């Protein structure tokens with residue numbers, strides 16, 4: 001067993017872990033931070049993305065011992081008390097989710113994307129989120145939510161409209 005210390009969502013945790021324990025398992029099973037889901041066993045879905053020292057990381061591809069001494073923010077620590085982060089608000093307002101399974105990873109990846117590029121184009125958002133898979137194929141509203149959050153965070157206000165403005169799927173009829 002190895003001793004690890006990490007600050008997770010503002011709280012310092014000291015623990016002993018097996019050297020092979022993945023960070024996502026440590027967070028979920030030992031620390032009860034179950035807001036970060038596991039969506040695959042191939043490190044390609046992005047559902048488990050969180051921030052380690054401010055950078056997006058797939059927590060299923062990192063060992064808990066590698067996170068020793070770091071500061072971690074999960075989806076559960078993103079809001080400022082009762083005040084949702086602008087990206088969280090935009091996902092809600094633009095219906096950027098269906099089942100919600102991919103949402104924690106999408107939101108955390110989007111926050112990192114906007115930190116590095118506060119004025120992304122639609123293409124840049126799509127490119128920036130290409131490591132995140134949504135099995136409900138809700139990409140249209142996810143992209144719109146991220147663009148709206150970017151506008152809000154630049155002080156230009158959210159993009160008007162809601163998910164109802166999204167184009168209907170091919171074949172849909174009134």
Ligand code: FES
Pocket residue numbers: 037038039040041042043044045046047048049058059060061
């Ligand atoms: S659970 Fe980590 S990438 Fe899928």
Ligand code: FES
Pocket residue numbers: 096097098099100101102103133134135136137138
């Ligand atoms: S909303 Fe269901 S997987 Fe993305």
